[in-house]
Amino acid sequence: MGTLSxxxxxxxxxxGTxxxxxxxxxxxxxxxxVELVAITSRKEDGVPVADMYPNLRGHVDLKFQTPEQANLEQCDVVFFATPHGVAMSQVERLLAADVKVIDLAADFRLQDINAFEKWYKMEHSCPDVLRTVAYGLPELHREKIAQAKVVANPGCYPTTVVLGLAPxxxxxNTLVDTQxxxxxxxxxVSGAGKGASVPNLFAEASDNFKAYGVSGHRHQPEIVEQLQNLHGAPVGLTFVPHLVPMIRGMFSTIYARILPEALEVDFQQVFEQHYAGETFVDVLPAGSLPxxxxxxxxxxxRIAIQRPGNGDxxxxxxxxxNLVKGASGQAVQNMNLLFGxxxxxxxxxxxILP
Amino acid sequence: MGTLSxxxxxxxxxxGTxxxxxxxxxxxxxxxxVELVAITSRKEDGVPVADMYPNLRGHVDLKFQTPEQANLEQCDVVFFATPHGVAMSQVERLLAADVKVIDLAADFRLQDINAFEKWYKMEHSCPDVLRTVAYGLPELHREKIAQAKVVANPGCYPTTVVLGLAPxxxxxNTLVDTQxxxxxxxxxVSGAGKGASVPNLFAEASDNFKAYGVSGHRHQPEIVEQLQNLHGAPVGLTFVPHLVPMIRGMFSTIYARILPEALEVDFQQVFEQHYAGETFVDVLPAGSLPxxxxxxxxxxxRIAIQRPGNGDxxxxxxxxxNLVKGASGQAVQNMNLLFGxxxxxxxxxxxILP
Amino acid sequence: MGTLSxxxxxxxxxxGTxxxxxxxxxxxxxxxxVELVAITSRKEDGVPVADMYPNLRGHVDLKFQTPEQANLEQCDVVFFATPHGVAMSQVERLLAADVKVIDLAADFRLQDINAFEKWYKMEHSCPDVLRTVAYGLPELHREKIAQAKVVANPGCYPTTVVLGLAPxxxxxNTLVDTQxxxxxxxxxVSGAGKGASVPNLFAEASDNFKAYGVSGHRHQPEIVEQLQNLHGAPVGLTFVPHLVPMIRGMFSTIYARILPEALEVDFQQVFEQHYAGETFVDVLPAGSLPxxxxxxxxxxxRIAIQRPGNGDxxxxxxxxxNLVKGASGQAVQNMNLLFGxxxxxxxxxxxILP
Amino acid sequence: MGTLSxxxxxxxxxxGTxxxxxxxxxxxxxxxxVELVAITSRKEDGVPVADMYPNLRGHVDLKFQTPEQANLEQCDVVFFATPHGVAMSQVERLLAADVKVIDLAADFRLQDINAFEKWYKMEHSCPDVLRTVAYGLPELHREKIAQAKVVANPGCYPTTVVLGLAPxxxxxNTLVDTQxxxxxxxxxVSGAGKGASVPNLFAEASDNFKAYGVSGHRHQPEIVEQLQNLHGAPVGLTFVPHLVPMIRGMFSTIYARILPEALEVDFQQVFEQHYAGETFVDVLPAGSLPxxxxxxxxxxxRIAIQRPGNGDxxxxxxxxxNLVKGASGQAVQNMNLLFGxxxxxxxxxxxILP
Structure with missing residues (x-):
């Protein structure tokens, strides 16, 4: 990079669809x-982006292109906003052209290849690249990201749970029962993506609340791997995702049992100190409800700490x-780190409120 | 039918899916x-209805069957809750077995076969049956329905607009400018059905309002045909449907210019008299907003009449x-008429409120 | 009561507003x-119920009356759908007239008067009546309810949590860690009632999700008292309520740690046996998600049991x-028991689905 | 103003609450x-703005102040985001201190004082100021606004209807029947403001659609006055507002009968020419549906033009x-004009989409 000016x-x-x-x-x-130079979609080849997304009319003049036309090797960085498995099929070619890669899918989130192959039901095609990847949670891995060539952008649930438990x-730490x-x-509902599916129809998902993936969800092993890396020891986590009738937003209620030796700890302070100076992680004042x-x-x-009745x-x-800090915003934050x-x-x- | 008791x-x-x-x-x-004897779905053959629709657990014990297994000829009446074109392919066989038919799709709604074939893009396979059909708007055609063997259940929009303009x-009448x-x-959004489609996803349709079909919608010729039958003369109608982010419900705001010779008419009274004694059409008191x-x-x-500033x-x-009086409830009302x-x-x- | 016929x-x-x-x-x-004979509201005195609730037009002809006009002593049973504190001020007069009482507020839910006075910030005016009250959870206290003169209709959250944990x-039982x-x-949002309040405005509550009452909620002591009565020993419960942008509905996700000696228990069977024969409690098949x-x-x-990875x-x-089994439906169920x-x-x- | 740098x-x-x-x-x-220097609320005096609006945490450090403390005379411009009647009570004092005023309420929207007093049920306290006011619709009155000291920010409905009919x-023009x-x-629903009111509760307004103000709404005379100013002749307008279960957004469907002499006009072109070069008014391509x-x-x-069947x-x-171009965004646009x-x-x- 030359000078930023x-x-x-x-x-x-x-x-990008x-x-x-x-x-x-x-x-x-x-x-x-940033200069947006190319966006690919084989299916929408030739369609102006603003035709598909009318909010971009007057802001983005690009058309969707095929990957071949797009000449991604000219880019400084390529974001993959694709189904799982696409980024790993293209990453080596881009790295060879000195292009950095930020993958918003799961291809590089799990260092445990067995877990990846079990949960995503595909073989991992580039384990060598995987070993060099930075897990893109800037508040925990800022320096490693800045040095990386490939960043695995975290899952939406893992962003909340890992940042919520990291301190x-x-x-x-021997603060809580980590088992x-x-x-x-x-x-x-936007977390489910834009694919046409009956359960995500307005008439199905509106005025309704449900749990899903209770017997097993792909984000569980990702969270556990990250927490174990931080903890240096095995961690046990029960993870229950639910679907809320709102477009955007994620709310995680995390329960941890305080160990007897930590009952005197000021947990509000633990969190405030851990995230002091962070622009994008906001520890709310004691007693807050986000x-x-x-x-x-x-x-x-935003994070709030509660301890009812000062118990354990x-x-x-x-x-x-979920679409910003849980996906695309965090990806841009990672890009900022990658390019200084x-x-x-x-x-x-x-x-935006209301 | 024997005695009802x-x-x-x-x-x-x-x-029925x-x-x-x-x-x-x-x-x-x-x-x-009523005794429910069969429900067909080739795709869901063997699946208990209550597995697909958990609200029916404990109320409906039927399983979906193929049409072959279902032996619909044993029924007194068969409802078609199918895509357009299915009812007309099966109606003759059922009539031959002395089974009455209520079609919730559009196969028999338009007496004008040319209009049907233009708007629904399929050939009409049984014009002879079509000529015998009753249009299932009980408040206007109660006696004809009671005598019919096939009932065309009206479209959702036509139910509101035809009943709203009939008086x-x-x-x-020379009350309003009918041109x-x-x-x-x-x-x-439930009016769009249960098919998986991107525009009807929660994340697309929620917190949003839009018009659709402005340049042409299939319900426009249906409304016009019905109004012309009532009026005995050509009628001109501009019809603009919009999509509201709610599951059920239809609201039609109908504008009619009062003719100079009718400026003294009490329109509240016109409507109240027209629908006096009706169980399912409720003319609200003057000044109401439904x-x-x-x-x-x-x-x-429910219908309310407004005339701002007592103008023209x-x-x-x-x-x-839209799913009850605009579809299935009206179909049951028609069934009640068919069987006395x-x-x-x-x-x-x-x-249900709230 | 004479014969029901x-x-x-x-x-x-x-x-009733x-x-x-x-x-x-x-x-x-x-x-x-049932014969509805009177409904009171001092504020809406003289207003037809159907003017306030247009869904009742054609179904309910009553007008709101003052309590004085209503002559509630003529009733067989009176429901209190009032703020906390109203029922206990009137119950003795009604009992004296041989009228049964079902209170949908909290006046008689807590046998522990100290807890009542702490959480509801009012003195209890009739502790003698309180001791005779049946807690109106029919699946647990059917016989006591049938004998009672006053029924305390449970809170909405307690209905789900107590029924969810009772087995x-x-x-x-030494099945789970009850501490x-x-x-x-x-x-x-309907759980918050119809009072005008900023946090429950559409523009505040829609497209949003939040927790509330985390540091303490009135339903927590109610649940604990009921569980302790069942368990015959102290019980520890962390209770976190959240607000979902939907009108009706309540979803409780309850976590219980299985005791080592119970790891071989078939919990699906425990629940199915416990609620066998119940009309209104439906234990879903193993693997279900309600x-x-x-x-x-x-x-x-409806209840579903999950045990991820067959762990502890x-x-x-x-x-x-929340408005039916969590309030008014359960109250009617209690009335049915009271009158045989x-x-x-x-x-x-x-x-209703969708 | 000095140089902007x-x-x-x-x-x-x-x-500002x-x-x-x-x-x-x-x-x-x-x-x-912009430098935000003061925000007043007598009721919230001393409360940090970010406590009331958590989205502003980290972005706005101001506290609410009483008007006395706020010393508004130090400002270059003061926005009134108040109930009707407040701005006119303070405008003269501010003008005397050479402070410009942008009123987001209705105090200065109607030049016809009789109409103002009829619809807003208050006397107008400064008709002299009123005569100098610019109506803040920049696309129609850009130059007058730039010269003004007081800007009347238009109502939300009038912004859509006046801009939709101006061409x-x-x-x-003798294009359409203006009578x-x-x-x-x-x-x-955000258009109804943040006041606590039963009809705007989530449980009332969600999953519902209704009309309101059909017999008369304050925005009707505002629209008519503006259209008449443009037209130089009387205009007749039927205006029917409806409430949509969404937080933000306004959709106006405007019907105009084409005059016989204008049947050959290309209305798409009329609109495109009229708004050519405008940043904030986007005429969509022919056939679009916004x-x-x-x-x-x-x-x-955004505006789309439709003419079904190429009729009249x-x-x-x-x-x-409604909160941006229909209120606060347009107010900022007016401020930009006021200060060059x-x-x-x-x-x-x-x-934001989705």
């Missing part, structure tokens, strides 16, 4: 240091916009 | 004079539940 | 053994309609 | 040429975000 990061997006794709476009179209499971953690998580709308369309994640049950409440830009560049939007 | 109407349903199908099941499961376009009627209609929730899950249609613009506001049952049998549910 | 239960409702009031009216208007905490139960509960809409506007409560964490998922009517009389509505 | 516009807000207030704060907090009613215009308008979400949280207003009925479809800033400064947000 002269040069912009050239960005390509593979598979889904919700993380349009959200990337919204954020990048307003980013002061408690740090290496030396019986519970994450009761709730997501807006709402998802307080972060709607912004890259903030700690409750951590975490909110984010201010970490908050293009990400200072105020949340 | 001893005998129940044997009912079959073809294609969509929203009009499950709504028929909800109504018929509680109907005092004004009756044969002798420039406007129906600005709004429907809940809400869709006042009829949610009930077979009522008449506004008729009509609400119904009390017209309100099984249809006396109070609307 | 001749006589109807004469019912009065005090304070809120959501539990209108829901009582919806259910009682269709109840085969696990029965006297002799660390967790109930992560989610309610539709949805709130499967009980919308019906008196059913049991998850009980419970759904109900079939327990399901007037309560057999199929849930 | 050195100086920022000092902004005060009176009454409502939805237009928080939206002003969202926009102004991100505006490159048709321009002075010389029988119809505006069938639909608004999200959606409210395409402008959610942005200052764009013209339909103009207009969408905006680029008209789009601080207003280039991309709409």
């Amino acid at each position: 002269n040069t912009k990061v050239k960005v390509g997006i593979v598979g 889904g919700y993380t794709g349009v959200e990337l476009l919204r954020l990048l179209a307003q980013h002061p240091h 408690l499971v740090q290496a030396a 019986h953690l519970i994450a009761d998580c709730k997501s807006g 709402e998802t709308r307080s972060v709607r369309a912004s890259n903030k994640l 049950q700690l409750i951590i409440l975490v909110v984010q916009d 830009l201010p970490e908050n560049a293009g990400l200072q939007h105020v949340a | 001893n005998t129940k109407v044997k009912v079959g349903i073809v294609g 969509g929203y009009t199908g499950v709504e028929l099941l909800r109504l018929l499961a509680q109907h005092p004079h 004004l376009v009756q044969a002798a 420039h009627l406007i129906a600005d209609c709004k429907s809940g 809400e869709t929730r006042s009829v949610r899950a009930s077979n009522k249609l 613009q008449l506004i008729i506001l009509v609400v119904q539940d 049952l009390p017209e309100n049998a099984g249809l006396q549910h109070v609307a | 001749n006589t109807k239960v004469k019912v009065g409702i005090v304070g 809120g959501y539990t009031g209108v829901e009582l009216l919806r259910l009682l208007a269709q109840h085969p053994h 696990l905490v029965q006297a002799a 660390h139960l967790i109930a992560d509960c989610k309610s539709g 949805e709130t809409r499967s009980v919308r506007a019906s008196n059913k409560l 964490q049991l998850i009980i998922l419970v759904v109900q309609d 009517l079939p327990e399901n009389a007037g309560l057999q509505h199929v849930a | 050195n100086t920022k516009v000092k902004v005060g807000i009176v009454g 409502g939805y237009t207030g928080v939206e002003l704060l969202r926009l102004l907090a991100q505006h490159p040429h 048709l009613v321009q002075a010389a 029988h215009l119809i505006a069938d308008c639909k608004s999200g 959606e409210t979400r395409s402008v959610r949280a942005s200052n764009k207003l 009925q013209l339909i103009i479809l207009v969408v905006q975000d 800033l680029p008209e789009n400064a601080g207003l280039q947000h991309v709409a």
Whole structure:
């Protein structure tokens, strides 16, 4: 990169027709240091992006192109907003052309290849690349991301649960029972993506609440792997995702039993110190109750700590916009780190309320 | 039919997997004079209905069957809750077995075969049957329906617009300018059916409002044909449907210019007289403003008449539940007429509010 | 009561302007053994009920009356759908007139008067009556209710959590760690009542998800008291309620740690046996995931049991309609028991889906 | 104002606790040429703005102040986001201190004082100021606004209907029947403001659609006055507002009868020419159907022209975000004009979709 006043990061997006794709476009179209050069969709080849996403009319002039036409090797960085398995099939070619890669799918999230292959039901095609990848949670891995060539953008649920538990499971910590953690998580429907499916129809999902994936969800092993890395020891987690009739937003209610030796700890302070100075992680004042709308369309994640009756049950409440801090905003935050830009560049939007 | 105290109407349903199908099941499961004998779905063959529709657990024990297994000829009446074109392919076989037919699709709604073939893009396979059909709007065609063997259940929009304009376009009437009627209609998303489609996803349709079909919608010729039959002369109608982010409910705002010679007419009285004694059409007191929730899950249609500033613009506001009076409830009302049952049998549910 | 074929239960409702009031009216208007004789509201004195609740037009002809006019002593039973504190101020007068009382508020839910006075911030005015009250959870206290003169209709959250845990905490049971139960509960907005308040505005509550009352909620001591009565020993419960952007529906996700000596127990069977034969409690097949809409506007409560990875964490998922089984439907079920009517009389509505 | 590189516009807000207030704060907090100096609320005196509006945490550090403390005379401009009647009581004092005023309420929208007093039921306290006011619709009155000291920010409905009809009613135009215009308008619930009221509760307004104000609404005379100013002759308008269960968004379906002499006119071209070069008014390509979400949280207003069957009925479809182009965004646009800033400064947000 030259000096920032002269040069912009050239960005390509593979598979920009889904919700993380349009959200990337919204954020990048307003980013002061980015030049959008290509967006690919084999199916929508030739269609102006703004025809599919009318909110982008007047902001994005690109048309969807085939990957062949798009010449992604000219980019400084390519985002994959694709189904699982696409990024790993193209990453080596891009790395060879000195293009950095940020994958919003799961191809590089799990270092445990067996777990990956079990949960995603596909063989991993580039384990060598996988070993070099940075897990893109900037608040925990800022330096590694800045040095990386490939960033695995975390899953939406893992972002809330890992950031919500990180201060408690740090290496030396003996604060809570790490064998019986519970994450009761709730997501807006956009988390299910833009694919046509009956359960996500308005007439099915509206005025309704349900759990899903209770017997097993792909984000559970991702959370556990990250927590174990932090903790340096095995971690046990019960993870129950639920679907909320709202478009955007994620709310995680996390339960951890305080160990007898930690009953005197000031957990509010533990969290405030851990996230002091972070732009995008906001530890709310003691006694607060977060709402998802307080972060709607912004890259903030807010955390509140509760301990009813000052007992041995700690409750951590975490909110984010699943499409921003839980996906595309975090991807842009990772891009900023990759290119030495201010970490908050293009990400200072105020949340939309009401 | 024997005496009602001893005998129940044997009912079959073809294609019961969509929203009009499950709504028929909800109504018929509680109907005092009905025995549900078969429901068909080739795709769901063998699946208990209650597995697909958990609200029916404990109320309906049927399984979906193939049409072959279902032996629909044993029924007294068969409802078609199918895509357009299915009923007309099976109606002759059923009539031959002395089974009556109520079609919730459009196969028999338009007497004008050219219009049918233009709008539904298929050839009509049984024009002879078509000529014998009763259009199933009981408040206008009660006697014809009672005599019919095949009933064409009206479209959801036509039910509101035809009932909303009928008192004004009756044969002798010279009340309003019938060449420039406007129906600005709004429907809940369940009207689009249960097919998986991107525009009807929660994340697309929620927190959004849009028009559709402005350049042409299949219900426009149906409304016009019915109004012309009532009026005995050509009628002009602009019809603009919109999609509302709610599951059920239809609201039609109808504009009619009062003719100079009718400026002294008491239109509130015109409507009250026209619908006096009707169980399911409720003309609200002068000055009322209806809400869709006042009829949610009930077979009522409510009408209010407004005339701002006592000028020459008449506004008729009509609400119904698109799945009940706009579809399955009206179909049951037609069934009651076909079999000499009390017209309100099984249809006396109070609307759900809130 | 005379014989049922001749006589109807004469019912009065005090304070029928809120959501539990209108829901009582919806259910009682269709109840085969009920005669609605009076409904009181000092504020709405003289207003037809159907003017306030247009869904009742054509179904309920009553007007609101002052309590003085209403002559509630003529009733067989009076429902209190009032703020906390009203029922206890009137109950003695009604009992003296041989009128039974069902209170939908909290006046008689807690036998522990200290807890009542702490949580509801009012003195209890009739502790003598309180000691005779039946807690109106028919599946647990059917016989006591049938003998009672006053029934305390349970809170909405307690109905789900107590029924969801009852099979696990029965006297002799050593199945789960009863000191660390967790109930992560989610309610539709109608649970907050019809009072005008900013947080419950559409523009505040829609497209949003939040927790509330985490540091303490009135239903927590109610649940604990009931569980302790069943268990015969102290019980520890963390209770976190959340607000879901839907009108009706309640979903409770309950976490219980299985004791080492119970790891071989078939918990699906425990629940199925416990609720065998119940009309309104439906234990779903193993592997099921309930949805709130499967009980919308019906008196059913559905329970599913999950045990991820066959580990030591049991998850009980419970759904109900907070206004029906969680309030007015359960109140009618209690009335049926009080008067020897079939327990399901007037309560057999199929849930509305979609 | 000095040169912009050195100086920022000092902004005060009176009454910032409502939805237009928080939206002003969202926009102004991100505006490159603005310094927020004061926000008043007598009721919330001393409360940090971010405590009431958690989306502003980290973006706005102001506390609410009493008007006395706020010293609004130090500002360059003061926005009134207050109930009707407040701005006119304070405007003269501010003008005397050389402070410009933008009123988001109705105090200065109607030049016809009789109409104002009839519809708003209060006396107008400063008719002299009223005569100098610019009506803040920049696309029609850009130059007058730039010269004004007081700007009357238009109502939300008038913005859509006046901009939707302006190209048709321009002075010389004889394109449509201007005596029988119809505006069938639909608004999200935030348009009703943040006051606690039963009809706007989630449990009342969700899953429901209704009309309101059909017999008379305050925005009707405002629209008519503006159209008559453009047309130079009387205009007749039927205006029917409806409430949509969505937070933000306004959709106006406008019907105009084409005059016989104008049947050959290309109306698409009329609109495209009229709004050529406008940043915030987007005439969609022929055949388009706009959606409210395409402008959610942005200052764009989009217009589509439809003419079914190429007949004599013209339909103009207009969408905006009622809180942005319909209120606070337009107010900022007016501020930019008042201070010679680029008209789009601080207003280039991309709409949030999904």
